[in-house]
Amino acid sequence: MIQQILPPVVAGADTTADLLDSPVFPEEEAYLEQAVEYRRREFVTTRGCARSAMAALGLPPAPVGSGAKGEPRWPAGVTGSMTHCDGYRAAAVSRSRDYHSVGIDAERHEPLPAEVVEYVTVAEERAHLRELARTHPHVHWATVLFSAKETVYKAWYPLARRWLGFRDARLTFDPDAGTYTARLLVPGPVVDGTRIGWLTGHWSVRDGIVLTAIAVRRGR
Known part of the structure; x- marks a missing residue:
């Protein structure tokens, strides 16, 4: 499913079952020493x-460790993102x-609690969500927005190497095109000689899963 919202030269792979037979590199085992069973399943399957x-x-298998913020540490010459949710x-x-960076996220297509919506949105987004719900009521838009903001952060962090809060970007969605735009409300990183002020991505809802993706192309 994830490949449908990725550019052609970004490769996606996904599964609805844990891949418990996937080999784990010695460099990765250190991150699993204290992991509970469900966390080990997520780690091994996403790797x-x-x-x-x-x-x-056409790349050989290689270990994917974790950085100080929990971000994946990709082998040289590679950038990417991983995600997991129930199922x-x-x-x-x-x-x-x-591509400079790639971000993906998956969430169950279920309503987002009102207190979480308040926490992750700015006022303009809440008005936008109300309008989207009026015109396209079959989508849990707050959950799509939450997923998209997770993706924005995953694409942002390799570029900026600093935190980006939920309210540091304002999102708008095109429900027909399956796209969204994130306007940064804080100074963005310099990419290819230009300070970026926005990111664009794609979203979809399929088989009970919300999927969002952003890929920051070189020379954008």
Whole structure:
């Protein structure tokens, strides 16, 4: 499912079942020493997806560790993202010569609690969500927005190497095109000599899963 919202040169791999037979590299085992069972399942399966995506690009299998903020540490020449939610795991990978960063996220297509909506949105977004709900009531738009903001952060962090809060970007959605735009409300990182002020991505809802993706192309 994830490949449908990714650019052609970004490879995606996903699964609805845990890939418990996926090999784990010695470099990755250190991150699993204190992991509970469900966390081990998520870790092993998303890394299995990541290596499937790397193979689709003609890349050899390689370890994917975790950084200080929990971000994946990709092998040299590779950038990507991983995600998991109940019943779904996925990874997306690109050669770093093509894309600066990639972000993906998956969430169950269920209503988001009102207090969470208030926490992750600015006033303009709440008005936008109300209008989207009026015109396209079959979509849990707050959950789509939450997922998209997770994706914005995943695409932002490799570029800026600093925190981006939920209210540091204002999102608008095109419900017919399956796209969204994130306007940064804080100074963005400099990418290819230009300070960026926005990011664009794609979203979809399928089989009870919300999927969002952003890929920051070189030379954008």
